[in-house]
Amino acid sequence: MKGMWSFRALVVTMAIGCLLPMGWSPAGAEPVSDGNGTTSPSELQQWIDTNVPPPTIPPAASPPSRNLTPELAALWQAVRSTPSGDPIFDVWPSDLGRFAPGQIVEWRDVTATSAPLVVVPIQRAMLLKFRTTDALGAPSFGTATLVIPAAEWTGPGGRPVLVNALPINSLGLSCTPSYAMAHGLHSKFNAGDLFPPTTWSSVSRGFAVLIPDHEGPWMSYAEPNVAGHVVLDSIRAVRNSSNEFTGSRFAVGGYSGGAIASYAAAMLVAEYAPELNGVLVGASMGGLAADYRTVARQFNGSSASGILLVVSLAMGREYPEILTYMNNLAQWVATSSVKDSCGETNGPLGVVGIPIEVAATVADPLGTDLAERIFRRTDLTNRRSAVPLYIYHGVHDFWIPLEGAIDIYRAQCARGVPVTFRTLGGEHIIALFSGFPGSIDWLDQRLRGVPAPNDCVTNPVRPPN
Structure with missing residues (x-):
């Protein structure tokens, strides 16, 4: 059953990725701010969660050194890599x-x-x-x-x-x-x-x-x-x-x-x-x-969007709060075999330019307070x-623009x-x-x-x- 829904989630993702460049957008898709650095989901995002049911995720313990709610602990364990066997x-x-x-x-x-x-x-x-x-x-x-x-x-x-x-x-x-x-x-x-x-x-x-x-x-x-x-x-x-x-x-x-x-x-x-x-x-x-702040915006919805989506999932393993912004579609994909993907497949995942908004429950996930905190935490340029x-x-x-390397120089x-x-x-x-x-x-x-x-x-x- 899970494999069937993983396939359905991937099909829906591909369909949305193809429709977006053609200008498809449900009416009234403008985000609404809640005043706390996040925005309510657009009608496109609501459409996704209406048509893609949530996956069934079994209970699981919090990871070492993290104290998560039961729901978040279960999701964290579900999106981490499958054990290697060694x-x-x-x-x-x-x-x-x-x-x-x-x-x-x-x-x-x-x-x-x-x-x-x-x-x-x-x-x-x-x-x-x-x-x-x-x-x-x-x-x-x-x-x-x-x-x-x-x-x-x-x-x-x-x-x-x-x-x-x-x-x-x-x-x-x-x-x-x-x-x-x-x-x-x-x-x-x-x-x-x-x-x-x-x-x-x-x-x-x-x-x-x-x-x-x-x-x-x-x-x-x-x-x-x-x-x-x-x-x-x-x-x-x-x-x-x-x-x-x-x-x-x-x-x-x-x-x-x-x-x-x-x-x-x-x-x-x-x-x-x-x-x-x-x-x-x-x-x-x-x-x-x-x-990362600049690169994330550049990758989003481009041919490098697959890398941005993969990095976002990887960051969620280290900063579990990220996972709370995943919609039902993203949860299906993140708990599928994608979570064990290797480098040679991550680039091609962005071939249709899927924006990160398709995977999120907020209209501008790169503009949230959480994203800003992580951008600051991962910024070593000072x-x-x-x-x-x-x-x-x-x-x-x-x-990756040359200008970034020049700035470091x-x-x-x-x-x-x-x-x-x-x-x-x-x-x-x-x-x-x-x-x-x-x-x-x-x-x-x-x-x-x-x-x-x-x-x-x-x-x-x-x-x-």
Whole structure:
């Protein structure tokens, strides 16, 4: 029965998505403000809830570190990712509060399943489970995979570690890179874990590679506090795992969804992990979306609307209040197999430009007081990076405007951070590949102890082309 209604909800969504661009709108669809930052549903939204009945959701307990009403707890549990089947990813440690951030809770040798994916010979691969902190400051856990090259490190100091923040961009636990490293190729494997070849390239240079599952245990895609905490605690976990890495330099690189993690780590290290000052020596980020308020409005109803809808659901896992704005249609879709979708399907979900209003019970969900609070909570632009930055962006990126990257460049230059900025021909996907050589070479130099160049010296206002 549930599968039938999930199908019906998807059909209704597609129909509405096709009708909206044609100008279909029920009469009297103007929103009415309640004076508290929200607006009553339009007639279109009322039409949806009249024609799509609510799903039946069984009772469930509140998530760890949250105290929700019974109704909201049940909905939260219904929209979270299906367990992966592997306890290291699924099981919430009962005594998590006694661990310090970055302290290892559990680990597993995954060399046999990881080696074929790395391609370059490796000595060992370890799956680490460690304590971290969620978006609201409560104890949580993270996972990451550490890959150690077969060859000995012959350079100065300890073996450097490249933190590869992959663009996970997913809702399902089985979509994470560490799940693939622990289980090998599988039905939800993401080829984006292998290309560009950041891991291969870094291992061949003698660096260890740390691959964090930076969306956290609830798969909170695009939540920067979660991502930054997981990255920084994965570094702590590696330093705790072996004396081999206590004197190592670490640098983090990421693109798109991975850039959120890289950027957040750079912005949060001073306040969250001050002992890593001087240990984390650089952060590279490409195709970064940092101004969520602006990007959300741009994505809404466009070809990127699928990403906005997926991110909204992912944010609801971290901020459950968001879920109270879901209409019946959204609840059907969010409790369907969509909740386990991986990155390669999230972009195509927006092909018909479905606006977020179709999924909401208020006329302007991006303009509510709750949305504003979350925009402020996820805005890290008022911070100073603790490390040199490498920023690159496609000049024709129609999803994430170049201007946002320029704003970050100017702000960090003004705060005295050494920044290298590169623009690339092409849009978002082309820039991922064309920007890889410059990014990996810049990270290589930071890991070898070479001082970072600084474009801010020549022009702190306008980055070089």
